[in-house]
Amino acid sequence: MSTQQNRGDAIYASLRQAIIEQALKPGVKLPEDQIGEAFGVSRTSVRGALIRLSAESLVEMRPNRGAAVATPTLEEACDVFDMRRTLEREVVLRLCRNLSTRAIDALETHLGEQERALMAGGPRSIRLTGEFHILLAELTGSATLAQFVNQIVSRCSLILAHYGRPHSGECGCEEHARLVAALRERDAEAATRIMEHHLGAVQSRARLDGGENDPDVTEILSRYVRAAS
Amino acid sequence: MSTQQNRGDAIYASLRQAIIEQALKPGVKLPEDQIGEAFGVSRTSVRGALIRLSAESLVEMRPNRGAAVATPTLEEACDVFDMRRTLEREVVLRLCRNLSTRAIDALETHLGEQERALMAGGPRSIRLTGEFHILLAELTGSATLAQFVNQIVSRCSLILAHYGRPHSGECGCEEHARLVAALRERDAEAATRIMEHHLGAVQSRARLDGGENDPDVTEILSRYVRAAS
DNA sequence: TGGGATTTGTTCGTATGTATT
């Protein structure tokens, strides 16, 4: 996760944020030349950034055909959300076992920022609600868990960009507050229940019910194919 | 996870296997020139492979100072093993909920290979015991979970190379067999208990008790530092 | 089917930064 190249780092971070904030939407091509020109660098640095993003499944690189923002299938999307539930459940359980007062302070500070940003509106609010989940994971003290949560939350943002209903913000702020309250009481049962419900609400904002976006022609047609007499 | 560059792919896979099989031990420098020469390619392809490996925390890249096989700290090592427990517990739970007969067949086939390899001895045995855990994760049908398990098991191999007692094989084969038996019965309680015990045994082969390898001078000295008069 | 335009895959040269004597 740490910084590895000088310029590649900046490009990586920028592209990542653009994807997470849904400015670069799934399927958008990412030509090395064009990106390099935008950043004022050559393709070499861009390439490194794209490789790192593809390792996180945020972009897809097809040999000789270039990179594009990943377009997760319905199956992948469901899988990612399931994994997110698994990981964040673990986060909550660990936090209930061991949570410092400093950590609770940090959460409530962040909560305040979220509320202010919500009133102000704008993309800042969307980003903060996502970062709340990452902060939770970091407060467990497990760098590995935090890294996995970071990855999976990012992928969820990507999925919502692809399958999400229009104007669906990521999270409701009130549930975050209720979760922090449960954590403060070390109430693992309530905390996991709230988190589960919360993530269910997030997931429900995606049309993962086999809906109508991005129809896979092959799959659709396969239902109509008959054996040639 | 999928293939992204033509030559980088081969280098990535080779380096990864070498690290997992503990042929390249933690701390070993990985100069781009030298690796490129070994593979008969230029540094560019090597660079891509190193970037991918660093994204998996198998190598560390320090700016302007090159890449080296990662040298996890004691804290990281414990963290990674904890995460492995979490993930593999989830694997077992999912498998108990939903396991096809084909899957059981695959497990038993693999089990047979492990036993034969164990009798034959050699590095093949070490690799297979690790791959058993990856196979388990794949059989859940969750690509994401499988990918995370793959990463974490690889990092555990690296840790055992660094902190492991000499000649400590990864796993005992019998416990794998007992686990498969429990899975066949859909006995979640027994399966998780066996997995937990099994991973505890693996972890215990590492000297993660704050032992004497690779002493961190700074950390040691910090216990002796006093405020200057 | 074919040819030109575009983009990727790769190599290599140069500059910059780090370690060493």
Add this chain to the structure above:
DNA sequence: GAATACATACGAACAAATCCC
């Protein structure tokens, strides 16, 4: 502390593959 040796960061150019007309 300076100079040398060395490895990396970056960029430009060539070759090969793909796309488009």
